[in-house]
Amino acid sequence: MADLPKAEELLKSINYTPPSTPWMDIKADTSPGNWCYPAKAEKLEYLGFPNPREWNPADQDWKLPENWQDIVHQGFKERLDKYRSLKIFMDVCVRCGACADKCHFFIGSGDPKNMPVLRAELMRSIYRKDFTMAGKILSTLTGSRVMTEDVLKEWFIYFYQCTECRRCSLFCPYGIDTAEVTMMARELLHLCGVNINWILEPVSNCNRTGNHLGIQPHAFKDIVEFMVDDIEEITGKRINVPLNEKGHEILFITPSGDVFADPGIYTFMGYLMLFDHIGLDYTLSTYASEGGNFGLFTSSEMMKKLNAKMYAEAKRLGVKWILGGECGHMWRVINQYMDTMNGPADFLQVPKSPITGTVFPAAAQTKMLHITEFTADLMKHNKLKLDPSRNDHLRVTFHDSCNPARAMGLMDEPRYVIKNVVKNFFEMPEQTIREQTFCCAGGSGLNTDEIMEIRMRGGLPRGNALKSVRDEHDVNMLSCICAIDRATLPPLANYWAPGVDVCGVHELVGNALILDGEKEREVDLRQEPLPGKEG
Amino acid sequence: MNALYSLVLVFALVLIALFGVGTAHMAGLFGIALPLVAVAVFLVGFAYRIIKWAKSPVPFNITTTGGQQKSLDFIKHSKFDNPVTPGQTFIRMLLEVLCFRSLFRNAKTGIQEGQVTYASAKWLWLFSLLFHYSFLLIIIRHMRLFFEPVPACINFVAMLDGIFQIGAPRLYMSDILILVGLGFLLARRLWDAKVRYISLVTDYFPLLLIISVALSGIYMRFFAHVDIPAVKQLTMGLVTFHPVIPAGVSVPFYVHLFLVCTLLIYFPFSKLMHAGGVFLSPTRNMPNNPRRVHHENPWNDPSIKPHSYEDYENDFREPMIEAGLPVEKKS
Numbered sequence: 001m002a003d004l005p006k007a008e009e010l011l012k013s014i015n016y017t018p019p020s021t022p023w024m025d026i027k028a029d030t031s032p033g034n035w036c037y038p039a040k041a042e043k044l045e046y047l048g049f050p051n052p053r054e055w056n057p058a059d060q061d062w063k064l065p066e067n068w069q070d071i072v073h074q075g076f077k078e079r080l081d082k083y084r085s086l087k088i089f090m091d092v093c094v095r096c097g098a099c100a101d102k103c104h105f106f107i108g109s110g111d112p113k114n115m116p117v118l119r120a121e122l123m124r125s126i127y128r129k130d131f132t133m134a135g136k137i138l139s140t141l142t143g144s145r146v147m148t149e150d151v152l153k154e155w156f157i158y159f160y161q162c163t164e165c166r167r168c169s170l171f172c173p174y175g176i177d178t179a180e181v182t183m184m185a186r187e188l189l190h191l192c193g194v195n196i197n198w199i200l201e202p203v204s205n206c207n208r209t210g211n212h213l214g215i216q217p218h219a220f221k222d223i224v225e226f227m228v229d230d231i232e233e234i235t236g237k238r239i240n241v242p243l244n245e246k247g248h249e250i251l252f253i254t255p256s257g258d259v260f261a262d263p264g265i266y267t268f269m270g271y272l273m274l275f276d277h278i279g280l281d282y283t284l285s286t287y288a289s290e291g292g293n294f295g296l297f298t299s300s301e302m303m304k305k306l307n308a309k310m311y312a313e314a315k316r317l318g319v320k321w322i323l324g325g326e327c328g329h330m331w332r333v334i335n336q337y338m339d340t341m342n343g344p345a346d347f348l349q350v351p352k353s354p355i356t357g358t359v360f361p362a363a364a365q366t367k368m369l370h371i372t373e374f375t376a377d378l379m380k381h382n383k384l385k386l387d388p389s390r391n392d393h394l395r396v397t398f399h400d401s402c403n404p405a406r407a408m409g410l411m412d413e414p415r416y417v418i419k420n421v422v423k424n425f426f427e428m429p430e431q432t433i434r435e436q437t438f439c440c441a442g443g444s445g446l447n448t449d450e451i452m453e454i455r456m457r458g459g460l461p462r463g464n465a466l467k468s469v470r471d472e473h474d475v476n477m478l479s480c481i482c483a484i485d486r487a488t489l490p491p492l493a494n495y496w497a498p499g500v501d502v503c504g505v506h507e508l509v510g511n512a513l514i515l516d517g518e519k520e521r522e523v524d525l526r527q528e529p530l531p532g533k534e535g
Numbered sequence: 536m537n538a539l540y541s542l543v544l545v546f547a548l549v550l551i552a553l554f555g556v557g558t559a560h561m562a563g564l565f566g567i568a569l570p571l572v573a574v575a576v577f578l579v580g581f582a583y584r585i586i587k588w589a590k591s592p593v594p595f596n597i598t599t600t601g602g603q604q605k606s607l608d609f610i611k612h613s614k615f616d617n618p619v620t621p622g623q624t625f626i627r628m629l630l631e632v633l634c635f636r637s638l639f640r641n642a643k644t645g646i647q648e649g650q651v652t653y654a655s656a657k658w659l660w661l662f663s664l665l666f667h668y669s670f671l672l673i674i675i676r677h678m679r680l681f682f683e684p685v686p687a688c689i690n691f692v693a694m695l696d697g698i699f700q701i702g703a704p705r706l707y708m709s710d711i712l713i714l715v716g717l718g719f720l721l722a723r724r725l726w727d728a729k730v731r732y733i734s735l736v737t738d739y740f741p742l743l744l745i746i747s748v749a750l751s752g753i754y755m756r757f758f759a760h761v762d763i764p765a766v767k768q769l770t771m772g773l774v775t776f777h778p779v780i781p782a783g784v785s786v787p788f789y790v791h792l793f794l795v796c797t798l799l800i801y802f803p804f805s806k807l808m809h810a811g812g813v814f815l816s817p818t819r820n821m822p823n824n825p826r827r828v829h830h831e832n833p834w835n836d837p838s839i840k841p842h843s844y845e846d847y848e849n850d851f852r853e854p855m856i857e858a859g860l861p862v863e864k865k866s
Contacts, residue, residue, distance in 0.1 A: 093809075
């Protein structure tokens with residue numbers, strides 16, 4: 001952290017001209033700051049992952065298993081047989097370079113191995129050598145190479161400099177998705193015990209305690225009580241939050257970041273106020289108290305295992321359907337994987353708003369609805385009493401979180417919600433929003449402080465777009481629908497666009513909601529004075 | 536270096552044909568045996584690659600969405616960038632394959648005075664389209680060599696292609712445009728430092744090979760004035776499996792044919808298979824409907840279960856009871 005360069009210096013250090021040395025001849029830089037801390041042995045042991053040990057990526061010896069090359073080869077082969085995507089993406093790239101300058105890590109670093117095409121080539125070069133005829137015979141001519149320890153180290157460095165945001169995939173003429181390649185590479189690294197703690201510890205916590213942060217049930221209840229107290233202080237109204245209760249209509253699951261950390265907690269307060277306002281018959285669960293699924297960054301098996309809690313808990317509690325909070329990769333998992341892995345959830349019903357009667361065919365199979373879909377519908381039917389002027393001190397822009405945007409297509413629902421509760425709304429430049437949105441550079445388990453410079457570099461495109469609306473429209477609040485964003489964007493905004501805060505969409509809703517019987521509000525959910533109430 | 540290797544390789548191919556036919560008089564090999572083998576390799580190889588891809592399942596629906604999902608009635612659905620029905624997906628694929636939709640989005644990123652800049656960069660899209668469509672036109676035109684009588688539609692394409700009636704024999708637009716397209720793709724590979732950095736021999740070779748095919752074709756038509764009726768006799772012999780080597784077919788034709796044969800043989804083993812692969816790309820060819828419709832994963836493992844609620848409660852029962860949280864078992 002201490003040696004993080006100033007924003008202007010970092011910007012000046014970026015050079016997009018590749019070095020004269022061919023990329024295969026450049027070893028990955030394994031000095032500290034270039035990698036996230038490796039997973040603790042005890043976490044791997046608990047989860048049953050291979051090769052638990054103490055090791056340091058800066059060391060020459062990574063304490064790999066004896067036959068690690070066989071392990072990688074076999075694992076690669078297995079995945080080629082299991083995923084058509086991997087086979088196609090290994091084979092069809094023409095290296096047109098359309099993806100090259102689309103990756104936020106490349107834009108912020110200029111490191112050619114951060115060009116999506118080259119990131120994938122790190123793996124393709126091995127694929128060619130091991131699985132294609134030409135690659136076996138004509139090594140250098142076809143761009144193939146032998147799997148060595150240096151290559152494995154390179155994989156570790158660069159596949160943990162990919163946030164699986166899929167922006168490159170949007171621009172690829174063949175839809176090659178580097179997220180898919182990165183996922184496979186990480187699975188192969190896992191097989192050798194090469195992984196990072198910031199992913200494995202949350203995975204292990206989620207498995208046992210139900211959420212990333214390892215919040216135990218009674219502590220979870222305390223936190224909720226704490227927020228209920230705050231809501232009472234702000235609105236004068238005490239609300240009731242059911243936990244682990246059977247017999248309710250809806251189970252609400254949100255990422256635990258919303259429960260734990262500032263500014264996510266304000267979003268959580270917004271949800272609770274909304275539910276109280278409309279008299280929603282719902283419950284929270286401490287067992288399934290995590291929407292985010294770090295299994296997605298680990299292996300398909302682990303993703304399935306963690307995701308299975310949602311349906312298991314819905315079944316145990318006897319709810320009709322599940323409502324999901326604001327989270328990025330949680331929704332990627334729900335949209336792309338949930339029903340396939342753990343469905344069909346025939347014991348649930350197609351989500352139907354008990355307030356408006358709207359049935360949501362978009363969630364007909366998963367039985368899980370995104371809260372902005374739910375709230376937008378409420379607003380369309382005028383079911384909410386709102387005072388948008390309470391957000392007048394905010395000049396708001398919206399960050400499309402990568403996963404909802406590019407793995408789902410949820411873009412206008414949050415905008416509709418925001419525009420109903422905020423008067424001053426401004427879009428960031430066209431090439432940085434909606435499906436072209438830029439990652440917070442902390443997704444896919446990289447939101448850890450030991451790689452702060454890498455994160456700030458990767459955050460350049462988002463931060464720069466934010467700066468432009470800050471300068472042009474005095475924007476002071478960046479709203480988003482992802483808990484990882486709410487964790488990673490504050491330092492990013494502070495670095496690239498100081499003066500801009502970060503919030504969830506339902507924090508803005510919570511501010512604007514006029515609860516029945518509430519007192520006149522003088523502060524917003526952050527307990528900061530409302531405009532005209534500064535005392 | 537990679538570009539140079541490829542250039543040398545292509546020159547070598549030209550020389551092989553020149554000497555093979557011109558000096559060694561192996562017209563039978565170059566005019567009959569090789570073309571038959573090349574077509575067979577192409578067809579079998581192409582099919583083999585497609586089948587090989589198709590053998591691996593698509594376990595998950597992983598569409599890359601490029602627009603608003605279909606959700607609430609009052610929110611406009613982006614039908615073709617985020618399709619939910621097979622029909623919409625079909626149109627997405629048509630746009631992708633026929634119009635290079637994704638490439639159309641291309642923008643160039645830079646940094647100017649502390650600002651990240653994004654400039655439209657549709658050149659790659661434009662010249663790729665030029666190249667691919669010219670190639671298609673040229674292939675269609677060449678079909679007149681394989682049909683007797685020549686279907687009207689082929690003549691029509693040839694007529695359109697030469698509609699400007701420049702010179703004699705008439706200049707085909709596609710001949711010029713394919714060279715313009717290929718020239719751009721090659722120049723871009725050489726001049727754009729980023730693209731040059733990622734380019735392999737296998738990227739330059741097919742470009743140079745196709746350029747040499749086009750140049751040899753143009754040379755035959757406008758400079759060497761190859762005896763077309765004789766060539767047609769040869770090609771008809773091939774398609775009817777009664778091969779003949781007619782007199783009067785000159786060496787430039789064999790060079791052209793040899794380069795084409797090389798391309799056909801090379802095709803299934805190379806990145807040129809993107810032509811087939813684009814149809815199988817799971818991020819593009821699936822509707823974004825896994826929340827609406829069940830998608831089956833053939834290797835889904837039902838034995839993977841979550842850490843059970845029971846175990847969870849066993850772990851935390853005491854504090855849960857103390858905190859007043861409902862539990863299944865009191866002790």
